[in-house]
Amino acid sequence: MSILDWFANKKNLDKKKSIKNIDKLNIPGNLWVKCPKCSEVLFSKDLELSYKVCSKCSFHFRITPEERIDYLLDNNSFVELDKDIKPVDFLKFEDTEPYEDRLIKAQEKSKYLDAIIIGTAKINGIPVNIGIMNFFFMGGSMGSVVGEKITRIIENGIETKNPVIIFTSSGGARMQEGILSLMQMAKTSAAISKLSSLKIPYITVLCDPTTGGTSASFAMLGDIQIAEPGALISFAGPRVIEQTIKQKIPSGFQRSEFLLDHGMIDNVVHRKDLKKTLKNIISILQAQEENK
Amino acid sequence: MSILDWFANKKNLDKKKSIKNIDKLNIPGNLWVKCPKCSEVLFSKDLELSYKVCSKCSFHFRITPEERIDYLLDNNSFVELDKDIKPVDFLKFEDTEPYEDRLIKAQEKSKYLDAIIIGTAKINGIPVNIGIMNFFFMGGSMGSVVGEKITRIIENGIETKNPVIIFTSSGGARMQEGILSLMQMAKTSAAISKLSSLKIPYITVLCDPTTGGTSASFAMLGDIQIAEPGALISFAGPRVIEQTIKQKIPSGFQRSEFLLDHGMIDNVVHRKDLKKTLKNIISILQAQEENK
Amino acid sequence: MAKSLEFERPLLELYDKIEQLKGLSNGNDNLADEITQIEKRAEKMRKEIYSNLTPNQIIQIARHPNRPDSLSLARLICDNFFTLHGDRVYRDDPSIIGGIGFVKKSRVMLIGHQKGHGTKENIYRNFGMPHPEGYRKALRLMKLAEKFGIPIITLIDTPGAFPGIEAEQRGQAEAIARNLKEMSDISVPIISFVIGEGGSGGALAIGVSNKMYMLEYSVYSVISPEGCASILFRDAKKADIASLNLKITAKDVLKLGVIDEIIKEPLGGAHNSWKKVASTIKRQITKDLNEFNVQSEQEIKDQRYNKFRQMGRFTS
Amino acid sequence: MAKSLEFERPLLELYDKIEQLKGLSNGNDNLADEITQIEKRAEKMRKEIYSNLTPNQIIQIARHPNRPDSLSLARLICDNFFTLHGDRVYRDDPSIIGGIGFVKKSRVMLIGHQKGHGTKENIYRNFGMPHPEGYRKALRLMKLAEKFGIPIITLIDTPGAFPGIEAEQRGQAEAIARNLKEMSDISVPIISFVIGEGGSGGALAIGVSNKMYMLEYSVYSVISPEGCASILFRDAKKADIASLNLKITAKDVLKLGVIDEIIKEPLGGAHNSWKKVASTIKRQITKDLNEFNVQSEQEIKDQRYNKFRQMGRFTS
Ligand SMILES: [Zn+2]
């Protein structure tokens, strides 16, 4: 349901110039970016060097999978798995445009086939299995491909005993795949249950935004759950709540810090500290004799 | 801590004539009892036949272990165990009077050595292990003897595979046994953990009142927890809360029905339905092939 | 039939006529023939209407205020049904009910979403939309059932999770996620029936089962057609076309491999006879439990896992 | 010493005098002798005071506002301590902290009651009195530790459970009881230290451990002396005599077989050197973990079970 929010955000994105500037980072010559939170004007090179975090107010910009790999994993350690799995418009779903067309557009715009990449990598020399969702691909929505790849990276963890780390960023289930998108929640959660019974560490890093069916499945099942500051994390998003229930949303509602206060996550960690934090957590959860 | 309430209640008992009448039931010639809740005047013989429940307002009078045996267990099926375990004043505790003297008085007044009896019995032919606390013995407070006997009836259940049913009625830990009374909470809970890992049914029936250390240990650990209507069930009792925190207590607070609404018990069952309810529960929890 | 559905109106007019004629006839044989004829016509019309229902019409039946609710079905399906309450943490959520009882000689734990039939009851039941404590109660009861080897039946009937501040605050995402994870590993059989609305995560949270059925006129969907319409079609009034696209009827969901079978309803819908619905469900439960009886715990877990493992369509 | 305790006043007066003399002396050798003498006297007095403390005086030390808190000790005891929050159900209770880290080369999960040092912090920490969600967080972290074979350290420092409406409403009895039950069956070693106040059920709820220690000037009691006095002595002012009767000092509790050993504090109490306290605790943890290292999970569970099983005194 809370994919509503993804759309709400999408609309806001379209409206708010300040946020749209983020996209322009990739355009050569566009050297300045305005922080959407504090309006500070940031030099884009500096911003990239500071993990895409505003130096003034610590606003965490949404980042691409490549940027995340760059910031968090040992150099050149990432090996992508199951790269070729492709989505299918099996319902012939057509809203304002056919799902098939949406997919082609999204694939052309990004260089990805769907909203997640998975692979093996190292963090400070420790082998890990990694999944990174891509909000820039159809709002990171979870259809069959996302569900399958999440499941496979977990199954790979079961084989290799590597800890599994998933970076979530998703508006929820992909409606265009109907009931089968809902079933991905059960499928991924069941895989995590197997991983869990083998006592292999599973860590989730909740990034902005993590909502709907994604939050209500693999995102919330980490042995340890950390969030980036200020991330929107919810099942039903603020807009749905306001519309449906006519309740006024309190400030800070459903942001990382709110979830921390309400007992849902273990900690909020600044992006610059994420790598060493993950390294520390893994080295504690994995018994010495099991370390490879 | 909430033994405070036991005392509060005790003081009220001393004050309120209406409640004091209950005691007079045993005095020959005293044929009438006034309901402390609705003030209905009840014929004591009728009251006994109606499970000591007010026919007008369903107020559940506190009852003695013998009455409970009479109402709930198959005729003559109860066989008491570990009858001879006696309390000791090992701290030489002396408040307004020595613990030793208090014990002697309580033992003389009741015909019991301490605040619980345990034994085996049958409910509609099904063998069960039973513990019945006795609020009339020092407010049902839990010292070493109560803790030991609870533990033994559970251990007996582990041996015989009989389901264990405990009727709680207690003001909490017995302060006169200091830290060792606190330890009875851990001891009994640990025994229940063993019982639980063997998948032997453990059912608690919470009777008025169940507070303090008793509620925060074996009383709240039932596979199924039912309460008699209107029973006070709490850790810190209403009086302690009012005194300490200066908070006004909402009406119905900490009564069975309140706990039901707040998710703490499975159901509230009228005393007259208790036997058949227990029989039903046991016959469902125990697999057929395990029934004896 | 207390409340009539729009598309049934022509049918109801016929019935009215029959009633009128019967009143007039008063044992008069002249009218008897005509009555019989109209009755036949009505029966034919009824069959026609009910064999050509649109998804949107099916939703109306699924949401019918007199559709049988979980608690009533539980009492019709089970002997000695005893309700169990509470999550042992925060609250007893009235929008999910649970309890133990016998189906014939089999012990069962039955859990279901609970809607009300009138406004007052619906408000109390929050229209069948659980708060997190509802899912947590359900999970507690499932774990209890697992402990004592009691098979689990779930009845699914919810518009979905509740989009409210408190439900979010108390972590409904966490609660649903945990149920999905834990249910996948439960060692007793779980049999689920969508009896009305199977709405998104709120439905799935008690629907990770070994066997999954839908009543003939129930629906199961990732999102309500209204929600989908307002998001994807940018027009909440396009629920009709959204419901077509989403493929939410029992037939569609069966084709997608998400359910095992469709449970026939009495003609005109389940609200016409709760007893018939209950006895059909009861028969299915008995049949399934007999099958599961000969399976090991591991087989039961594996079957459930594998079923969900292969859900999803993609190429590579 | 930021705040002084009543019974230390004569001692502090001596120290004041020493300071004054030192100021006067200004390198003057004549006074040096006298200073040394008074210093010796002070030292003697200090030892005397601290070797003859009444239970009531010990309580004052145990409750000293500068007494080291769990979080500060955690950071002194552990390398790379990383705090973990939340019960995954309702709230992150600030009156119980937890986290993972290393003690030398051993991985540990450390959990403790958390008091504040000033009024503002104390209100935030609810004076170290947990709500149910605090116990539930503690249990969640213990289960996490068990899953990954990480030994558990608990630091106990609470006046007790919180006598408030919400704490009752959210089931603190259930939360404490569940912890007692679950802790008794945890397969990793649990080592507990009463570092200040060990107040009744709120303390025990994280204290069902394999090894139990008390800092020299800590207390452990079934009820606060004040509470006991107002109930049994019918006079809240008789806390002094109640504390004598209750036998709550480390020495008394050791005699009763409830703890394994007493951990020495720096002279004058733990608040005089947090670092020293931390390093003593750290040494004890390292020693114990080495012992537990060679034990099986079953041995660890059995040892804990048997320890509590034999607590209690009675005849028959
Ligand atoms: Zn900024």
Ligand SMILES: [Zn+2]
């Ligand atoms: Zn009455």
